Amino acid sequence: MIRNRLAHEARLMFLASIKTGEYKTMWWYKAYLQNHLWVxxxxxxTAGFALYGEVPDAEIWINQAHSKFLKILEALGTDGASHEGVGYWSYGxxxxxxYLDLAKQLLGCDLFNNTWFRKTIYYRLYMSLPRGMWKxxxxxxxxxxxxxxxxxxPDYILRKLATEYKDGYAQWLAEELDKAGVVSPVSGWLNILWYDPTVKPTPPYDLPTMKHFDDLDIVVMRDSWINENILFVFKxxxxxxxxxxxxxxxxxGGGHVHPDVNHFILVAYGKWLIVDDGYLSKWTRQHNTIVFNIDGREVGQLGEGSMWFKGDEVIKRKRISAIIRVESNPIFDYVIGDAYNIYPDIVGLKKFLRHVIYLKPDIFIIIDEIxxxxxxxxxxLLHYDGTLRNIGQNTFILTNGDVNLKIDVVLPHEFRYEIYEQIGVRERGQEKRLPTLKIVPLQKSNKTIIIVVLHPAKSGNxxxxxxxxHENGKLGLLIKYKGEEKKILFNFARKKRNDRIFxxxxxxxxxNTYSFTRELPPLDP
Incomplete structure (x- = not known):
C-alpha cells in the first residue's frame, strides 16, 4: 500500500515538473531559484531511490530530479547569500x-564542489542577530x-556544511544555537547523520566585522563579534x-524578494531600532528607502504591488541596482548603493545614490544623492520599533526600552515630517502596523541631497x-563626541558615481582591509 501510494505521488510530481499537455505543469517547474522546486x-x-528496481519509472524520476538539481546548482549565485531571506534559506x-547527500552516496556523484555552498555558512553567520538577543x-x-x-x-544544516567543507565556523554556530535552545525541532535527527566530531568549532572572533555579499549586494556591519552591540545591514x-x-x-524564483533597493536595518544594544517590514505584500513604502510623490500618486520601485514580487517586470525592462563601492578599515565602513534604473520611467530618475558611512564604533551617516x-x-522613509518623538526642528529621538536612537536631519533644511503607522498586509489578509517616519522636502527639485545622522546609545549615555x-567650498559636518571633534567634508562634484564622497x-x-568597486554602464539619456 505504501509502495503504491509513493509511486502514484511520484508519477504526479514527475508530470508536474515537465512541460507536457497530458498533465498540468506546476508553476515552479523551471523556478530554479525557488524553494518549491528544490523541495x-x-x-x-527520494521516491525514485526508494523504489529503484521495483518500479520501472523510478530511474526516470531520478534522472529528472538530477537534471533539475544540476540546473539549480548552476543558477545559484557566487556569494552564498539567499534572495529569499534566511528563513527560506534554512528551508531550501x-x-x-x-539531495546532494543522496547523490553522493547512491549515484557516486559529488556535487558539493560548488562555490555558493562553500560560502553559504557565512551568509547564515553574518545574518545572525547579536548573541545576547537570541530567543x-x-x-x-x-x-x-x-x-x-x-x-x-539550522543546527543540522550547519553541521552538514561543517562536515563537507571542514568549516569550524559552521560547527561553532550550530553548537551555540543548540546551547541557546533556539533551533527548530524539524528534522533534528539529521544532527546524528551529519555531525563530524573531527571538525572543531571555531568562534568567529577573527573574522572581519564587515561582510559584503557581492552577488546579491548585501553588506553587513558590526562593531564587534565579541560585544556585538551594533548590527547594520544594507541591501x-x-x-x-x-x-x-x-x-x-x-x-x-524571486517572488519572496522585496522592493527594497537602498534599504537598511539597525540593531543596537539588544534592541531593534530600524526595522524591515517582514513577510508582507510587496511595497517600497514599507522599507527604509525612497518613494516619489508624482502628481499626488506614490511611486515606488519596479516589482512592487502584489503579495509576490513581480520579478518579470524587472527582467523584461532589463533593470538593475547595485552596490558600487565598499570600503572597510579600523576607522570606518563605507558603502555606495546605486538604485540606477530600478524605478519606473515616470520618475525620470538619473541618480539615486545612497552612501552609508559607519564611523566606528557607533555613528552612521546616510547621504542620498537624488x-x-x-x-x-x-x-x-524610516520604519522603527519603539516610540519616536521630535525634540527640535531637525532632531528626533527613538526610544526602545533602555536604548535611544538620535536622528539628526542635516539636509534638507526645510522639510515636513510625518510620524504615522503604515499598514502592511500579510498573505491571508491580516494587517500589520509599521511605525513610520517620513521626511519630505518642501520644495520640488531635480537635484536633492538628504543627509541624516543616526546614533544609537544606551539611555542616559x-x-x-x-x-x-562649510569649508573650502564644501559642505561638511563637525561631530563633537566624548570630548573629541571629527570633521568630515563632502564632495558632491566627484567625477565618477563610485568615487568616495567624503x-x-x-x-x-x-x-582598507576590504575594498571593492563596481562599474555600471551609463544610464540612457
Missing amino acids: DMCGLA VEYLLK DSMTIVNIADCPMRDWYG CGPFIGHSALKKFNYDP ETTRPQVPEW EHPSIMEI ELVGMDEPI
Missing part, C-alpha cells in the same frame, strides 16, 4: 543538502519574506543577484553634537 525534486529523487538548503522567536535578520527565526534547524542588489540576472530572461529629469518630491559646516579632515588615510 519537490528532492522528494521525487535542507532539501538541497539532502526562540528571534535569531536572524528578517530581510525578504522572512521571520526573525529559522523555520528549519542594494538585483533581486535575484548579478549572476542569475545575466543567466535568465524570466524570473526563476537627480531626476524634472523636479520631483522624494519621500525619505551621551549622543554626539552634529553641526553643519574625506575625514586631519586624519591619515586608513588602510
Whole structure:
C-alpha cells in the first residue's frame, strides 16, 4: 500500500515538473531559484531511490530530479547569500543538502564542489542577530519574506556544511544555537547523520566585522563579534543577484524578494531600532528607502504591488541596482548603493545614490544623492520599533526600552515630517502596523541631497553634537563626541558615481582591509 501510494505521488510530481499537455505543469517547474522546486525534486529523487528496481519509472524520476538539481546548482549565485531571506534559506538548503547527500552516496556523484555552498555558512553567520538577543522567536535578520527565526534547524544544516567543507565556523554556530535552545525541532535527527566530531568549532572572533555579499549586494556591519552591540545591514542588489540576472530572461524564483533597493536595518544594544517590514505584500513604502510623490500618486520601485514580487517586470525592462563601492578599515565602513534604473520611467530618475558611512564604533551617516529629469518630491522613509518623538526642528529621538536612537536631519533644511503607522498586509489578509517616519522636502527639485545622522546609545549615555559646516567650498559636518571633534567634508562634484564622497579632515588615510568597486554602464539619456 505504501509502495503504491509513493509511486502514484511520484508519477504526479514527475508530470508536474515537465512541460507536457497530458498533465498540468506546476508553476515552479523551471523556478530554479525557488524553494518549491528544490523541495519537490528532492522528494521525487527520494521516491525514485526508494523504489529503484521495483518500479520501472523510478530511474526516470531520478534522472529528472538530477537534471533539475544540476540546473539549480548552476543558477545559484557566487556569494552564498539567499534572495529569499534566511528563513527560506534554512528551508531550501535542507532539501538541497539532502539531495546532494543522496547523490553522493547512491549515484557516486559529488556535487558539493560548488562555490555558493562553500560560502553559504557565512551568509547564515553574518545574518545572525547579536548573541545576547537570541530567543526562540528571534535569531536572524528578517530581510525578504522572512521571520526573525529559522523555520528549519539550522543546527543540522550547519553541521552538514561543517562536515563537507571542514568549516569550524559552521560547527561553532550550530553548537551555540543548540546551547541557546533556539533551533527548530524539524528534522533534528539529521544532527546524528551529519555531525563530524573531527571538525572543531571555531568562534568567529577573527573574522572581519564587515561582510559584503557581492552577488546579491548585501553588506553587513558590526562593531564587534565579541560585544556585538551594533548590527547594520544594507541591501542594494538585483533581486535575484548579478549572476542569475545575466543567466535568465524570466524570473526563476524571486517572488519572496522585496522592493527594497537602498534599504537598511539597525540593531543596537539588544534592541531593534530600524526595522524591515517582514513577510508582507510587496511595497517600497514599507522599507527604509525612497518613494516619489508624482502628481499626488506614490511611486515606488519596479516589482512592487502584489503579495509576490513581480520579478518579470524587472527582467523584461532589463533593470538593475547595485552596490558600487565598499570600503572597510579600523576607522570606518563605507558603502555606495546605486538604485540606477530600478524605478519606473515616470520618475525620470538619473541618480539615486545612497552612501552609508559607519564611523566606528557607533555613528552612521546616510547621504542620498537624488537627480531626476524634472523636479520631483522624494519621500525619505524610516520604519522603527519603539516610540519616536521630535525634540527640535531637525532632531528626533527613538526610544526602545533602555536604548535611544538620535536622528539628526542635516539636509534638507526645510522639510515636513510625518510620524504615522503604515499598514502592511500579510498573505491571508491580516494587517500589520509599521511605525513610520517620513521626511519630505518642501520644495520640488531635480537635484536633492538628504543627509541624516543616526546614533544609537544606551539611555542616559551621551549622543554626539552634529553641526553643519562649510569649508573650502564644501559642505561638511563637525561631530563633537566624548570630548573629541571629527570633521568630515563632502564632495558632491566627484567625477565618477563610485568615487568616495567624503574625506575625514586631519586624519591619515586608513588602510582598507576590504575594498571593492563596481562599474555600471551609463544610464540612457
